[in-house]
């Protein structure tokens with residue numbers, strides 16, 4: 001599958017979304033799937049359980065309360081204890097401690113029901129940070145250790161690495177090289193440049209170059225924590241898959257939170273007051289939806305999932321989180337399938353360009369908060385320039 005529901009802890013709507021057509025999900029090992037969810041995902045369903053190994057080098061990120069017990073048993077892990085270096089100081093192979101950590105995190109993912117394995121990976125500041133190569137070595141090790149499941153190599157970096165020409169070229173070379181794993185799980189902080197959904201032209205251009213190069217090299221790339229730009233990148237680049245959460249706070253990368261205590265001060269934010277409109281290609285604030293006529297709601301929000309009627313008739317006062325989340329995951333599943341059905345890149349670009357132009361036309365009649373639709377023109381201009 002190429003669209004994954006991303007969930008960090010607020011799993012509202014996952015079971016319902018599965019009934020609505022969702023066929024892949026990525027859970028967080030700190031909030032693993034429930035038995036009901038594992039049961040519901042058996043069969044034609046891809047499930048990953050993110051190992052959260054990137055927390056281990058940060059003491060504050062592995063404190064023991066509640067479900068983090070298993071991360072806490074490791075305590076703080078030093079990257080240099082996981083790997084042996086060659087005479088040039090380059091990480092060359094895992095130590096017994098590194099191999100044992102890989103096996104443990106793999107076993108945990110399998111126990112929680114994962115059908116695909118994400119190898120332990122770590123936040124790196126760039127290619128010269130040993131954490132980058134250690135993450136690749138973990139994936140290489142598990143690739144030969146695991147028999148029947150695909151293994152993803154994790155890359156966790158800030159967007160800056162993509163935007164610097166020098167780092168970018170080396171990154172693209174490294175990730176497309178034949179001696180690194182075939183499958184990549186990219187955990188990149190895309191919140192640095194202003195504007196989500198992503199519409200910064202330089203970032204889009206860099207991502208396209210990277211994903212096209214990886215596709216040409218027969219690599220499979222899953223981009224985590226996308227907003228709806230995941231659809232744009234699937235249509236216009238060699239990106240293989242993406243994950244996205246209904247909850248906007250889960251679309252923000254964890255990169256900057258690893259050195260602070262895990263539990264957010266003041267608790268978690270209230271459920272996200274947005275609804276995805278497939279017709280407008282964006283998340284619409286609920287107060288805008290509330291003021292729409294029933295006819296507009298039907299026209300702009302319907303995706304054909306089993307939650308749509310309820311979503312359209314809801315007053316959004318309370319208790320609609322599961323409904324809206326299921327609709328979000330169903331919408332993205334359906335749109336992503338439509339992209340998949342187009343055989344050629346040109347066909348896919350034509351398809352999404354058509355959606356964008358339709359959305360621009362429709363948005364003229366919707367009174368929305370400033371900024372709700374500004375990504376559409378930027379996307380169209382970018383597509384027309386490639």
Ligand SMILES: [Zn+2]
Pocket residue numbers: 301302303304305306307308326327328330331
């Ligand atoms: Zn729907």
